[in-house]
Amino acid sequence: MSTLLSYPQPIEQAVAQIELILAQETERLLPPHLPLSYRSLALLLLQDDRGLWQQLTVSDWAYQQIHAIIENMQQQLGESPVAAIARTRQQTARQLEQSVLSEPATTQITIAERLHQLTVNPLTGFPILLGILYFGIYQFVGQFGAGILVDAIETAFETYVSPVVNHVTAVLFPWQPIQDLIANDYGLITLGIRYAVAIVLPIVATYFLMFSLLEDSGYLPRLSLMLDRLFKIIGLSGRAVIPMVLGLGCDTMATMVTRTLETKRERIIATFLLSLAIPCAAQWGVILGLLSQRPLALLIWAGFITTIFLVMGFLTAQLLPGQKADFFIEVPPLRLPRLKNILLKTYVRMKWYFWEIIPLFLWASVLIWLGRLTGLFELIIQGIQPIALWLGLPAASAPIFLYGFFRRDYGAAGLFDLQQQGALDGVQLLTAAVVLTLFLPCIAQLQIMIKERGWKMTLAMATFIIPFAFVMGYVVQRSIHLLGVNL
Amino acid sequence: MMLSTVKPGTIATVAALATNNDAIVKKLLAMGIYPGVEIELERRFPSYVIKIGRSRAAFDQQIAHYIYLRPCDC
Amino acid sequence: MNCHQCRHTCHPNPSKRRPPWWRWSRKQKLPRSFHLPQALPKIALVGMPNVGKSALFNALTGSYVTVSNYPGTTVEVSQGQTVIGEQVVSVVDTPGMYSLLPITEEEKVARDLLLSTAMNLVIHVVDAKNLGRMLPLTFQLIEAGLPVLLVLNMMDEARHLQIHIQTEPLAAELGIPVLRTIAATNVGIRELKTTIASYVYTPQLSATY
Incomplete structure (x- = not known):
């Protein structure tokens, strides 16, 4: 064994004893050929590694013996074995580092260091944070991505692609239903591909570019430490800032990243808030585009969703039992982002996202086609129509909520189409935007929720979210009317 | 004394x-x-930020309460 | 509660990862339970968050995994392949871990990988300028009897701070090879591959057939 490290005598003695027991258990030990040495396993058991206990199968005799050894060791040691073991390792590490590493006696203050101080000092840090949100997110993603780029690509698609597709399909397939499957209003290409390429792609690409830039520069941990106190109110810690910010790009990806949160309670709250009140880039991008002509409606939408986020987070934190989250994070130095890295990250995320959504958009087109062909959709839409009317929306908006079941952004994109036709007024747009934002997440996110949080939890969340979204839509609509606000 | x-x-x-x-x-x-x-305490608000060697860590007040200090040996 | 935990052990549960019926064009990612190709020699990259593991993975395999400067963005285990000499080698990138004793789920994923799969080589990637803080994990890997190689990554940043590290005495003291790299710009990768070669050309490989 390694002579590099020797732990305090009680620990070494206990390790030796446990090693012997484990060696006798080889026959029964499951899994039989562990790649880790007995010394290593013994040290982990001494430190009360519950995960390892669950995976090792040893006889009752060995189990009791090992526990007796650990108890005995603890009495002799008089402190936590975890601390004693870590201290031994750290001290040895420091001595070794001193013998091989040399550094200048005085460290000069670098630009990165100055920048760090600016980003974490509340006086300068919060303005920087708001500046990043305004320019990086609102201006770059919202105005440039969701505005200019979407308009350009949409127009190009409508001008050059759709007519050609419609024409070619009409020539090739004389049968109307097949034409509708590929082209026309709800076709695979004219609806599915168009939504994915012209509306969703530019928004998500600009968002991921921004996120990758922030990530590569090392700013994200600073964002966490700046917002920790605020997040504590809603039962989360600063660590949860990252999934939330990522959620503004793609909630599915973000739900997956909630795994980095340390307590189960935090993971549940984060998953819930992501599915309720964090719109993904495609969604808020489209909504931004829809409401950009009506700044007051946009402000009310943003304020309302933020309020729901905070209030529901606060209430969930009050109701959910369990320990409060701690916040502890390593803060790496700020560094100049590498263009290659940023492009690579954006590319990987885009690729992931695109393969995730393209099939969904295509399937949605097929299902809509099938549903319309069989008349099933008509039935469902008729069922939703009363709700739409109750919300003060035109009956023609009912399909949006149905499509919203497939993907929230798909629903939002449908809303975009409806608005282009001039079918909605300000209050109606606001109501629809609120309902769609709060509404159930897309199919992909639902799947990840089930995978990460389990069936029951997901079902409970969905059961709450669906009626809640409609009721909140109603509340907004009624309040605007009662207050007589003109949007 | 406590770090907090x-x-x-x-x-x-x-x-x-x-x-x-x-x-x-x-x-x-x-x-x-x-x-x-x-360790060096850099700031207490909005979170505690400490420097340890060439690394840096941030944590909340609760964790700061757990860390007891004595005057530096240096 | 129990069921929640059992989903995160190293027991394979292939049914969970079957692509759903509506997803016809999805590439299979490596499941969280690790089905690495049996016959290939395996090497794992381990280390604390934010030391350039993923960048090193990219440099070694040429495949694209997101490279992160945020602790905890590699949540899935990524697997790729590289050719060392004439040998195809399977390379696994693990979520960041501080110690063999896991605190978070990601760390547990990394630890369980080492616990469940015999590796031909475990590459411990460290941030050169924070060597002292990262050595405890090197000790633990050596203690565990694993074939360990220490890679001092991000040498450019260390050099920028005028930090110099003598690798020979370090290697002698630890009893394992120590190399320097700058993974982001592919510096030191050729030497790394040469060193890996001596671990993956072992006769025991043919014996497993």
Whole structure:
């Protein structure tokens, strides 16, 4: 064994004893050929590694013996074995580092260091944070991505692609239903591909570019430490800032990243808030585009969703039992982002996202086609129509909520189409935007929720979210009317 | 003295980690925060930020309460 | 509660990862339970968050995994392949871990990988300028009897701070090879591959057939 490290005598003695027991258990030990040495396993058991206990199968005799050894060791040691073991390792590490590493006696203050101080000092840090949100997110993603780029690509698609597709399909397939499957209003290409390429792609690409830039520069941990106190109110810690910010790009990806949160309670709250009140880039991008002509409606939408986020987070934190989250994070130095890295990250995320959504958009087109062909959709839409009317929306908006079941952004994109036709007024747009934002997440996110949080939890969340979204839509609509606000 | 009571700019030696919460102790140890180590408190708001050697860590007030300091050996 | 935990052990549960019926064009990612190709020699990259593991993975395999400067963005285990000499080698990138004793789920994923799969080589990637803080994990890997190689990554940043590290005495003291790299710009990768070669050309490989 390694002579590099020797732990305090009680620990070494206990390790030796446990090693012997484990060696006798080889026959029964499951899994039989562990790649880790007995010394290593013994040290982990001494430190009360519950995960390892669950995976090792040893006889009752060995189990009791090992526990007796650990108890005995603890009495002799008089402190936590975890601390004693870590201290031994750290001290040895420091001595070794001193013998091989040399550094200048005085460290000069670098630009990165100055920048760090600016980003974490509340006086300068919060303005920087708001500046990043305004320019990086609102201006770059919202105005440039969701505005200019979407308009350009949409127009190009409508001008050059759709007519050609419609024409070619009409020539090739004389049968109307097949034409509708590929082209026309709800076709695979004219609806599915168009939504994915012209509306969703530019928004998500600009968002991921921004996120990758922030990530590569090392700013994200600073964002966490700046917002920790605020997040504590809603039962989360600063660590949860990252999934939330990522959620503004793609909630599915973000739900997956909630795994980095340390307590189960935090993971549940984060998953819930992501599915309720964090719109993904495609969604808020489209909504931004829809409401950009009506700044007051946009402000009310943003304020309302933020309020729901905070209030529901606060209430969930009050109701959910369990320990409060701690916040502890390593803060790496700020560094100049590498263009290659940023492009690579954006590319990987885009690729992931695109393969995730393209099939969904295509399937949605097929299902809509099938549903319309069989008349099933008509039935469902008729069922939703009363709700739409109750919300003060035109009956023609009912399909949006149905499509919203497939993907929230798909629903939002449908809303975009409806608005282009001039079918909605300000209050109606606001109501629809609120309902769609709060509404159930897309199919992909639902799947990840089930995978990460389990069936029951997901079902409970969905059961709450669906009626809640409609009721909140109603509340907004009624309040605007009662207050007589003109949007 | 507790880390949560000293002024920013203080350089001191960790005297003890006073908590029964294993997860926190393990995290602090993994970052190299353990009795005998010298740390510098950079700021207390909006979160506690400390410097340890060439690394830096941030945490909340609760964790700061657990870290006991004594005057620096330096 | 129990069921929640059992989903994160190393027991394979292939049914969970079957692509759903509506997803016809999805590439299979490596499941969280690790089905690495049996016959290939395996090497794992381990280390604390934010030391450039993923960048090193990219440099070694040429495949694209997101490279992160945020602790905890590699949540899935990524697997790729590289050719060392004439040998195809399977390379696994693990979530960041501080110690063999896991605190978070990601760390547990990394630890369980080492616990469940015999590796031909475990590459411990460290941030050169924070060597002292990262050595405890090197000790633990050596203690565990694993074939360990220490890679001092991000040498450019260390050099920028005028930090110099003598690798020979370090290697002698630890009893394992120590190399320097700058993974982001592919510096030191050729030497790394040469060193890996001596671990993956072992006769025991043919014996497993």
